[in-house]
Amino acid sequence: MSFGPQPWQQTSWDWRAAGNFIGGGAGSGLIVFTALAGVAGTAGAALVLAGLALIGLGLACVWAELGRPLRALHVFFNRRSSWMTRESIAASVLFAVGAASAALAYAGLAAVVWLPAPVALVFIYCQSRMLQAARGIPAWREPRVVALLLATGLAEGAALFWLAQPLHGQGTPLLVLAFAALLLARSAAWFGYRRRLDGPGAARALAALDRAGAVLLVGGTLLPLALLIVALGAGAAAGGALSAAAGLAAVAAGAYLKFTLITAAGFNQGFALERLPVRGVGPNLPGV
Amino acid sequence: MTRWAMVVDLRRCVGCQTCTAACKVTNATPPGVQWRRVLDLEFGEYPNVRRAFVPVGCQHCDEPPCAQVCPSTATRKRADGIVTMDYDLCIGCAYCAVACPYQARYRTLRATFAYGEPIDSEAQTFDEDRLAVATKCTFCVDTIDAGLAQGLAPGVDPQATPACVNACIAKAMAFGDLADAGSNVSKLLAENQSFRMHEQLGTGPGMYYLWDRSAA
Numbered sequence: 251m252s253f254g255p256q257p258w259q260q261t262s263w264d265w266r267a268a269g270n271f272i273g274g275g276a277g278s279g280l281i282v283f284t285a286l287a288g289v290a291g292t293a294g295a296a297l298v299l300a301g302l303a304l305i306g307l308g309l310a311c312v313w314a315e316l317g318r319p320l321r322a323l324h325v326f327f328n329r330r331s332s333w334m335t336r337e338s339i340a341a342s343v344l345f346a347v348g349a350a351s352a353a354l355a356y357a358g359l360a361a362v363v364w365l366p367a368p369v370a371l372v373f374i375y376c377q378s379r380m381l382q383a384a385r386g387i388p389a390w391r392e393p394r395v396v397a398l399l400l401a402t403g404l405a406e407g408a409a410l411f412w413l414a415q416p417l418h419g420q421g422t423p424l425l426v427l428a429f430a431a432l433l434l435a436r437s438a439a440w441f442g443y444r445r446r447l448d449g450p451g452a453a454r455a456l457a458a459l460d461r462a463g464a465v466l467l468v469g470g471t472l473l474p475l476a477l478l479i480v481a482l483g484a485g486a487a488a489g490g491a492l493s494a495a496a497g498l499a500a501v502a503a504g505a506y507l508k509f510t511l512i513t514a515a516g517f518n519q520g521f522a523l524e525r526l527p528v529r530g531v532g533p534n535l536p537g538v
Numbered sequence: 539m540t541r542w543a544m545v546v547d548l549r550r551c552v553g554c555q556t557c558t559a560a561c562k563v564t565n566a567t568p569p570g571v572q573w574r575r576v577l578d579l580e581f582g583e584y585p586n587v588r589r590a591f592v593p594v595g596c597q598h599c600d601e602p603p604c605a606q607v608c609p610s611t612a613t614r615k616r617a618d619g620i621v622t623m624d625y626d627l628c629i630g631c632a633y634c635a636v637a638c639p640y641q642a643r644y645r646t647l648r649a650t651f652a653y654g655e656p657i658d659s660e661a662q663t664f665d666e667d668r669l670a671v672a673t674k675c676t677f678c679v680d681t682i683d684a685g686l687a688q689g690l691a692p693g694v695d696p697q698a699t700p701a702c703v704n705a706c707i708a709k710a711m712a713f714g715d716l717a718d719a720g721s722n723v724s725k726l727l728a729e730n731q732s733f734r735m736h737e738q739l740g741t742g743p744g745m746y747y748l749w750d751r752s753a754a
Contacts, residue, residue, distance in 0.1 A: 254579055262632035262645065317630020317645055317670030324610035324629050334609040334633055384636040385603040385739060518641060521577055524733035526588055527548035528750040537733075537749075 257452040257517040260387060266315040268512035272406075272505045273308025274337075274377050275399060277301040278370040279407015281348065285367035287411065287425050290360030293418035295352040297411065298366060302348045304410075305373070309341060333380035340373040374403045389455050389515045394443040399508075401439035405432040406504040409474070413497030416490045426478055426493070433500060437471045440507070452517035462510035470503020540618040541716040542677060542692065544703070545723045545732070546593050547748040550710035553578050553591030560705030561595075564678065566663030569652050571644045573675035574702045592747070593702070593711060596621060596642040596675035597735065600742025604634035604643065604674075612672070619716075619744055620677050628671035635672060639736045640743070643674050677713075693722055716744075728752070 281301035289297060313319055328335045348366040355363050378399035384390045408429040415421050440463055447456060474496035481492035523537035553576055561567070561574035577592040598621045605613045605621060612628035615621050635643040647670050651660050678700040685691075685698020692698040693714035703713045714723035723746070730748040737743065 254577060260636050262635040262643075312631070315631070317632070317647060318628065321610070321627075321629045324612075324627055325631070326609070327611045327627070328609050331606045332609040332633075334607065334631065338609070380607075380633075383603070383607050384633070385741070386636050386639045386641070390636070516636070519639065519736065521579075521592065521594060521641075522735055523548075523579070523590060523592065523747070524735075524737075525731070525749040526581070526590055527748075529549050 255520045255522060257388075257455070257520045259454075259514065260516040260518055263512055263516065264315070265509065265513055266311040268509045269311030270308040271377060271381070271399065271508045271512065273304045273306075273311065274341075275374055275403030275508065276406040276410055276501060276505070277304030277306075277308065278344075278374040278377075279404040280304065280410045281344075281370040281407065282367045282404060283408045283411045283428075285364045286428060287420055287422075288360070288363065289418065289420045290355055290363060291358065292356055293420055294360070294363045295356040297414070297418065298348050298352040298355065298363060300410070300414070301366075301370070301407070302345060302352075305341060305344065333376050333383050337373065337376035337380055340369065340376050344369045344373050374400060377403075386518050387516050388452070388519055389447060389459065389511065389517065392443065392446050394439070394446050395511075398436075398439045398443040401432070401436040402504045402508065405429075405436040406501045408432045409497040409500035409504070411497070412493045413501060415493050415497070419490075421493070423482060426482060429496075429500075430475055430478055433471050433474055436504065437467060440466055452519075455515040455517040458510050458514035462507040462514075466503045466507050470500050470507075474500040539717055541744070542598070542619050542682070543714065543716040543723055543744040543746065544598075544677070544700075545712045545714075545726045545746045545748060547710045547712075547726070547730070548590055548592065549748065549750075550708040551576070551591040551593060552708055552710075554707055556705045556707055557593060557702035557711060560701040561675070564701035565676075566660070566665065567644075567673070568646050568650045570650070571646060571673065573642075573644075573673070594640060594642070594735070595745075596638075596677075597640050597741070597743035597745045598675075598677060599744060601740060603637040603639070603739075603741060604672075607633045607637040609633065616679075620679050620682070621674075622676060622679060623672060623674060625667045625671050625673075630670045630672065632672065639739050639741065643672050645670065645672055 281298055284297040313322055325338045326335055344366060347369050351362040351365040378396040381390045382395050412429055477492045477496035481489040525537045555576050557574050558572055558576055567573055574595045577594055579590045581588045598619055602615055602621045605615050610627045610629050612624045613634055630645055632645050682692045682698055690698035696704045699713055703711045712722050712726055714721035716723055729752050731750045731752055732746045732748050734743040734746055
């Protein structure tokens, strides 16, 4: 590690923090897309529970990263300004509402799958703002990271829905279009975010992000879109398999982008001197 | 309202790291943890090379990003500008570490000593409460408070002044009340040109760096 004007990769958050953004985003997105699809009964309950399980897995990753895990409840102490506190509160509400709606959906109340969706949106928003509030990292504090994380979470949730489609058997051509729209929105959010990093971003962070961005565009957008187009014209069994493959590609590419964002693009801005000290007869020079 | 701040004269600092050593001794920080660090920076190419020594650490910001993000309220900002840590509240999430633009925060997960096993002084000062939580420079807040209670003036009386300032061999570091126009730090800022690091981020750092005499 060097200490100077050159940025270096932060080492405080690792794959466990990335796991929270991956699981939390995809889990929330799955709950939202399940509501959008209007899936009721056992399938609806299972999908909501799967979304909650992913969110729980992400939070478990963060818990494993805590230095003092037995004090985890202290995370609720600063709702006034901490997005981590707000994320935790939203998660608590989401687990309660999600579990209740899954139980009611299982009992046959179709409309209740909508209940956890707005809470899931609040959760993913809090999580996105959490990253933006990390002002020591230029690639994270860029305001467009919020739109990027929202778009990736929703797209990956939809991707999980289609990945599990052969199991739950739900889905209409309109939902295929919604999935495709979310993939395109994710790409648009990526381009908007990446364009803003050209100035402040560290070269190595940008190189890592560009690699992940290429995977997102080719493997996570173009490939799934092609598979979905073929799936629309295929039979039920083949169509389901192709849709599942599209979902797998989309969710894997999104997860890779988030993993990269945390573990390889988390460069700080180093130290900076606005002016160099004027000593003796030396000239007055600008800083670095 | 008092606003404690530090002024570093970059023209005077010789990079001796005495402030670093004084901080380590006073605050008993483990190996690898330097609440007061002095950067040794070199710029340019031979023969046009410039060198600067830059003491860094917690900047005790007006709007500390670390306190804003801290979910447990372990990090707080006092009315006098000092950003404090409550080790009993901290959960060790390191959110403050990624929020700080000055790389001033540390988290030591397990006990480490200079020679493997603790030597006598390390055994005496080891504090398990500081393991796996965030730590940082406190401006020697306990010293300041104890000094104030005795009627001493921080930045003037050594018994009420941060250890790094007391130890500086070149008088490159000064500490005092920015709100007092007659304080040493206010005078230094009036007589010299200064900047604050990463000021564009809007954190309002409480460390000022002098680089030349005032233009006037």
